[in-house]
Amino acid sequence: MNGYDLSRNWFDFAFENPEKVKPVHSAVFFFIIEHANRSGWKEKIGLPSSMVMDAIGVKNWRTYAGALNDLVKFGFIKMIQKSKNQYTANIVAIVKNTKASTGALTTAIHNQEQKQDTTQSQSTVSIYKPQTNKPQTSNTDFGKKSGELKDSDFLFLLGFINEKTGRAFKSISPSSRKAYAKLLENGYTRAQIVKAIETAVTKPYNIKNGYENLTPEYFSRQETIDKFGVELTTQKPTLNTKDDLYQQIELKQHEWQSKQAQELDFEAEYREWEALKLKMTQLWGG
Structure with a gap:
């Protein structure tokens, strides 16, 4: 199928x-x-x-x-x-539906093509199917590699982003290439870049806007990798300050959205998240 x-x-x-x-x-x-x-x-x-x-x-x-x-x-x-x-x-x-006959539509299309051939008998029409830029290596292989990013690595990233977002970016700009290289220089890993891409496409707000913001340049930013590619701490912070509570709200939001993306029941985490937001409003006005 x-x-x-x-x-x-x-x-x-x-x-x-x-x-x-x-x-x-x-x-x-x-x-x-x-x-x-x-x-x-x-x-x-x-x-x-x-x-x-x-x-x-x-x-x-x-x-x-x-x-x-x-x-x-x-x-x-x-x-x-x-x-x-x-x-x-x-x-x-x-379900692979087999009830419909393929004859009627195929015949209709064939007849239409014959009409076009008759009216355009002097023309030669070639059908071009664009490349999909699918990655040639797996994300696991890319994540395990080390050293400087090469052209083949950027081709993988381009294809991987296109595959995950359903978009058709043609290239990664020189400035974005430098930004990706800078990420590795600053201690980030290839695996974290891959994880950021995989995590970002599961977020409801990105799905809703058709992955409009998920560009090759977006994933070359440090704040993007921090947000989607780096594991959040599982230690529950204290709630003594506004910043502590804000961190807990972000952590709980990550938990319920992660469960939602995995198609698991996230009601408990969602309710805890709502309760924490209410507490923030009550204590500090939002």
């Missing part, structure tokens, strides 16, 4: 069932495909409603829930477990 097969099956079905299929169905299904791809094509994936709705631009929960249920009825996904509350996710599995 891959994205190309799933896309083909979906549009075969949509072409033969125009009275059933709406744009929201395509939006939800293709977000599920993208989420499955970024999750390594796990058999079962979690779908927090708010994350999906933000990603596809749907404000009404009933609209989203109706589309999700329709996809189950159409046979494209299987509902493994319905969400229990707003803090848990629906658990679904993608």
Whole structure:
């Protein structure tokens, strides 16, 4: 099963069932495909409603829930477990739908191509499929390497960022290359750079804005690696000062967002985070 097969099956079905299929169905299904791809094509994936709705631009929960249920009825996904509350996710599995015949859409496309060939018989059209800049080495191999960053390392970073964000950056600027080199000089590791990229793409606010800020230059900044690439201390700080409480709020936020990204129940951590924020407001006014 891959994205190309799933896309083909979906549009075969949509072409033969125009009275059933709406744009929201395509939006939800293709977000599920993208989420499955970024999750390594796990058999079962979690779908927090708010994350999906933000990603596809749907404000009404009933609209989203109706589309999700329709996809189950159409046979494209299987509902493994319905969400229990707003803090848990629906658990679904993608089904390779074989109900739709591929003949109708294939014939329609072929006929359209024949018309174009007839009207443009003197033209030669070549179809170009752009490169995806996928990394040629694994993130583990990159993380274990040492020494100065070489051109091959920057090609890996470029491809890795493109793969994780779904974007298509063409190059890493000279200034950003120098910034990455400076990170290593200052004691940061390649593994921390990789971790920062992997962690940043799981954050709901980055998913919501389409990873707009997640550029090669962004990941060359020290504050980015500090935020996403360096392990936060597990020692619970005292709450004697405003700074102590603020650090605890950040730590608890990291914990519940990490659990959410792993599709685990994060209700307890979320409530603790809310309680800490309330305490901050009560003691220092926010």
